[in-house]
Amino acid sequence: xxxxxxxxxxxxxxxxxxxxxxxxxxxxxxxxxxxxxxxxxxxxxxxxxxxxxxxxxxxxxxxxxxxxxxxxxxxxxxxxxxxxxxxxxxxxxxxxxxxxxxxxxxxxxxxxxxxxxxxxxxxxxxxxxxxxxxxxxxxxxxxxxxxxxxxxxxxxxxxxxxxxxxxxxxxxxxxxxxxxxxxxxxxxxxxxxxxxxxxxxxxxxxxxxxxxxxxxxxxx
Amino acid sequence: xxxxxxxxxxxxxxxxxxxxxxxxxxxxxxxxxxxxxxxxxxxxxxxxxxxxxxxxxxxxxxxxxxxxxxxxxxxxxxxxxxxxxxxxxxxxxxxxxxxxxxxxxxxxxxxxxxxxxxxxxxxxxxxxxxxxxxxxxxxxxxxxxxxxxxxxxxxxxxxxxxxxxxxxxxxxxxxxxxxxxxxxxxxxxxxxxxxxxxxxxxxxxxxxxxxxxxxxxxxxxxxx
Amino acid sequence: xxxxxxxxxxxxxxxxxxxxxxxxxxxxxxxxxxxxxxxxxxxxxxxxxxxxxxxxxxxxxxxxxxxxxxxxxxxxxxxxxxxxxxxxxxxxxxxxxxxxxxxxxxxxxxxxxxxxxxxxxxxxxxxxxxxxxxxxxxxxxxxxxxxxxxxxxxxxxxxxxxxxxxxxxxxxxxxxxxxxxxxxxxxxxxxxxxxxxxxxxxxxxxxxxxxxxxxxxxxxxxxxxxxxxxxxxxxxxxxxxxxxxxxxxxxxxxxxxxx
Numbered sequence: 229x230x231x232x233x234x235x236x237x238x239x240x241x242x243x244x245x246x247x248x249x250x251x252x253x254x255x256x257x258x259x260x261x262x263x264x265x266x267x268x269x270x271x272x273x274x275x276x277x278x279x280x281x282x283x284x285x286x287x288x289x290x291x292x293x294x295x296x297x298x299x300x301x302x303x304x305x306x307x308x309x310x311x312x313x314x315x316x317x318x319x320x321x322x323x324x325x326x327x328x329x330x331x332x333x334x335x336x337x338x339x340x341x342x343x344x345x346x347x348x349x350x351x352x353x354x355x356x357x358x359x360x361x362x363x364x365x366x367x368x369x370x371x372x373x374x375x376x377x378x379x380x381x382x383x384x385x386x387x388x389x390x391x392x393x394x395x396x397x398x399x400x401x402x403x404x405x406x407x408x409x410x411x412x413x414x415x416x417x418x419x420x421x422x423x424x425x426x427x428x429x430x431x432x433x434x435x436x437x438x439x440x441x442x443x444x445x446x447x448x
Numbered sequence: 449x450x451x452x453x454x455x456x457x458x459x460x461x462x463x464x465x466x467x468x469x470x471x472x473x474x475x476x477x478x479x480x481x482x483x484x485x486x487x488x489x490x491x492x493x494x495x496x497x498x499x500x501x502x503x504x505x506x507x508x509x510x511x512x513x514x515x516x517x518x519x520x521x522x523x524x525x526x527x528x529x530x531x532x533x534x535x536x537x538x539x540x541x542x543x544x545x546x547x548x549x550x551x552x553x554x555x556x557x558x559x560x561x562x563x564x565x566x567x568x569x570x571x572x573x574x575x576x577x578x579x580x581x582x583x584x585x586x587x588x589x590x591x592x593x594x595x596x597x598x599x600x601x602x603x604x605x606x607x608x609x610x611x612x613x614x615x616x617x618x619x620x621x622x623x624x625x626x627x628x629x630x631x632x633x634x635x636x637x638x639x640x641x642x643x644x645x646x647x648x649x650x651x652x653x654x655x656x657x658x659x660x661x662x663x664x665x666x667x668x669x670x671x672x
Numbered sequence: 673x674x675x676x677x678x679x680x681x682x683x684x685x686x687x688x689x690x691x692x693x694x695x696x697x698x699x700x701x702x703x704x705x706x707x708x709x710x711x712x713x714x715x716x717x718x719x720x721x722x723x724x725x726x727x728x729x730x731x732x733x734x735x736x737x738x739x740x741x742x743x744x745x746x747x748x749x750x751x752x753x754x755x756x757x758x759x760x761x762x763x764x765x766x767x768x769x770x771x772x773x774x775x776x777x778x779x780x781x782x783x784x785x786x787x788x789x790x791x792x793x794x795x796x797x798x799x800x801x802x803x804x805x806x807x808x809x810x811x812x813x814x815x816x817x818x819x820x821x822x823x824x825x826x827x828x829x830x831x832x833x834x835x836x837x838x839x840x841x842x843x844x845x846x847x848x849x850x851x852x853x854x855x856x857x858x859x860x861x862x863x864x865x866x867x868x869x870x871x872x873x874x875x876x877x878x879x880x881x882x883x884x885x886x887x888x889x890x891x892x893x894x895x896x897x898x899x900x901x902x903x904x905x906x907x908x909x910x911x912x913x914x915x916x917x918x919x920x921x922x923x924x925x926x927x928x929x930x931x
Contacts (some may be wrong), residue, residue: 290745298750307750314708314751315736346535346884349496352522353529354602355553364552367893368539397736399707412737415849417872 233424240405243317244385247324248378253330253378258329259336260362281330288326289394292319296395317395320403324388328381335380339373340366379440393442396438406432449474450606450638453505455494458485465489465662468502471669475632477640477653479646484659486642487532490608493640494529495522506605523553528588528599528637529609532614534591536583542594543579546570549602557603569597572630596631606638607631613648628652690846707752709743711759713821713848713869714782714893717925718757721918725909733909739847741818747772749905754906755913757781757895760820764894774906777897781822781913783928784891785883786824787867789875791858800879803862804829808836812851812863815844821851825864826888828881831888866891868926883928893927 258277262270280288296313297303306313313319343366351361367374389407396403398412406429413422451472452472458465464556478486482573491497493504498519506527511520518617536545544653546569549555550562559563578586586594592612599607612628613621628654633635641653651655658666692801693718697859710718722733736743740763747753750771756773758764767773788803790796797803798908803811814822817869829835845851848865852873862878870877881889897906912918919929 258632293746293749293751303750312752314746314749315753346531347521347537349494350529350531350535351537351548351552352599353494353525353527354549355523355555357523357553358546360552364548365539367539383531393738394742394746397707397709397751398738399734399736402707402734413846415712416737417849418851 230421230424231369232430233421235401236406236409236425237432239317239426240386240407241264243274243320243405244382247321247328247385248332248382250314251325251329251381252374252378254264254333255329255336255381256289256367256374258333259340260366260374263337263340278330278335285388285390286328286394291389292323292326292391292395296322301404314395315399315403317403318382320392320405323391323395327388327391328384331384332381335373335377337373338371339370339377342373344371375443376440378438379436379443383433383436386436387429390392450507451505452638452640453475453492453503453538454489455502456489456499456504457501458488458492458497458499460485460488460662462470463662465499466646467518467657467659467664469667471539471655472637473638473654475641475653475655477649477656478640478642478659479644479649479656480659480665481585482644483661486644486664487610489659490529490610490640490642493606495520495525496525496529509605514530526555526602526605528602528604530595530599530607530609530612532610534588534595536586536591536594536598538583540583541579542575542581542586545583545594546575546579546597546601548598551642555602563600565603568635569600572634573597574611574625593627596627600631600635600637605638606640608640608642610642611644612641613643613645625651635641688728693797705734706902706909707734707736708755708880708909709736709738709747709751709898710757711740711743711751711893712737713759713784713866714927716872717868717922717927720921721913724736724917724921725912728912729908731905731909741766741798752900752902753897753898754777754900754902755910756898757893757913759893760823761892764896767896767898769813769918772898774897774899774903777809777907779895779910780892780930781895782922784868784893785885785886785928786821786828786864786881786889786891787870788862788864788876788878788880789852789855789870789873790862791855792874792876793828793925794858794861794876795875796863802834803838803878804834806834806841808838808841808861809840810843810860811838812843812845812854812860814848814851814865815846819846819848820891821848821865821869823891828864828886828889831886838912851871871926 262274291313294300295302296306298307347365348361349400351365387407390410392405393408398404404412406425410422410425413425449472453470453515454467456467465488467489478489480486492499499512501514510518510520511525527575537548540548556562573596575593575597578590578594613624632639632652641649643649655669657664708718715735718735722735722908725731725733740759743756744766747756747767756767764778768778788800797808813825816822816826826835829838830832843860845854848869851863851865852869854860855875856873867880895910897903897910919931923930
């Protein structure tokens with residue numbers, strides 16, 4: 229395995245870890261709201277959360293490109309404070325976050341829904357407030373779903389391509405993940421190198437699944 | 449002694465719960481066949497279920513009043529609730545369960561008093577050998593005792609017991625009752641004790657409500 | 673405390689993993705640098721030139737490679753590419769119309785010509801005439817409405833009057849690389865690509881269409897400086913690309929350079 233392949237793999241894993249870590253709090257919040265709360269417009273929230281699952285990743289990438297580009301208020305605001313997103317590693321992380329978000333939310337939501345509400349009610353009689361209950365009872369009891377969701381999200385982030393290439397570009401040394409690298413190498417005729425990346429991607433995927441199984445088993 | 453005002457109307461699937469009773473008691477017993485609304489009544493007092501109409505007062509404190517639009521959330525009611533299956537938190541051990549209320553609420557005693565209450569409860573309920581155990585490894589009776597201690601650590605104004613002997617095998621039932629008596633005698637915490645077995649109440653309850661399909665069929669008061 | 677919380681374990685894993693990996697791998701590019709968006713067909717040439725440029729000036733050129741229309745779209749939305757090298761005029765027009773090109777910097781950087789290629793171990797089609805007569809079963813081309821080599825390929829066939837008899841035998845591919853793969857693997861009888869693409873593949877060249885004989889094809893691969901903070905650097909690089917050293921590299925790789 230060449231130094232270049234190793235560097236690309238390292239970069240991809242770090243980005244995916246970062247994306248998962250950043251997605252988790254939002255996904256837990258969304259999962260909790262969808263699992264426990266009722267309010268008008270809940271169906272709308274469910275749809276919005278699921279969008280990245282249903283849209284082709286390229287479309288998601290296009291949306292992100294527009295959102296962080298010079299023609300959107302968000303992009304212009306970021307530009308004003310000197311923050312560059314498009315064509316940087318930040319775009320890689322963001323693309324990974326967006327595509328993995330619905331997967332993590334689903335798993336978290338399912339995990340929380342399986343927690344008997346009576347535990348939460350009882351905790352309330354003992355004097356605990358809502359967020360305290362969430363932190364000390366609901367989330368610990370839903371941890372299997374949360375962990376499974378995190379690993380699923382991580383795996384998705386690792387393999388993310390369509391959105392990444394649109395908003396982050398395919399810039400070796402800057403935004404080249406494993407998946408993007410495979411594409412670039414194939415496109416520019418470096419097929420052997422592409423195979424090396426492919427092998428590594430497969431190894432990482434196996435690793436993630438193995439880890440997932442071990443963690444879920446350990447909880448039991 | 450505590451004054452309990454119960455005026456609860458709650459439409460359920462099979463029938464309507466309609467209980468109206470005011471009394472000053474140390475132990476209020478409620479018995480009736482399963483499905484007569486006993487648990488629903490307790491849940492209303494605890495704040496977990498909202499009655500359609502009525503009023504619930506504990507020691508002159510209004511917990512619920514449909515007329516005045518008051519419905520205190522459970523955390524503000526100072527009610528201790530021990531459900532039928534104890535419902536110990538599976539992610540905590542016995543210690544964690546017992547201390548949950550004082551760790552995660554604003555109900556605190558000055559440091560020393562809290563420790564004393566804890567050791568008193570542990571002694572009264574014989575929880576010493578159980579403290580480090582995981583809750584999954586406890587017997588039905590042990591779970592009940594832990595659940596009682598958990599509720600009492602928060603110093604509730606009244607303790608609600610839902611069929612405390614139901615999850616305990618027959619042979620050990622006589623072992624639990626003394627604990628309940630001890631709570632009443634040593635800690636002076638008023639109890640609302642729900643059961644389907646009237647015999648359990650003979651030794652402890654001052655007043656007994658006989659519930660039948662949601663209504664109070666009979667109310668007896670005992671002078672002790 | 674008696675709370676065993678696997679969620680916390682996960683967070684700790686993530687943090688540790690992040691720390692270990694982040695400390696050992698450089699994420700950011702080294703300054704000073706500029707990003708150049710280049711179509712896939714010119715990628716390898718630019719790789720070579722980027723090395724030369726760095727040796728000469730110390731400036732790192734990061735190449736963003738992709739299909740010209742994706743590259744154009746990114747630039748239109750404000751992606752910070754300093755220079756854009758497109759595989760055809762159409763995508764450069766898109767970028768220019770969006771006002772992203774620095775006035776006066778658009779240039780005909782390279783020209784190219786079409787080549788017809790076939791699997792190495794096959795004897796047919798023997799020459800261009802054979803192809804035009806329809807003596808093939810399958811012909812690989814880039815998408816004839818979007819991929820530049822496909823667009824020009826169709827134009828040639830139409831000009832020669834061979835399109836009606838060959839149209840049903842055309843297998844369209846989304847990229848030139850895919851066309852070459854199909855030819856290399858022998859899954860088609862022939863393919864139409866840019867001459868420069870053919871050089872980098874294990875294929876047999878059946879024939880070429882020189883620009884002077886096929887002026888109507890006019891395959892131009894333009895370059896331009898894109899408006900943005902790296903404009904000065906971009907100008908310098910484009911200057912280099914039009915210079916004698918770069919031109920030699922381009923010519924050696926089969927591109928047409930007219931200065």
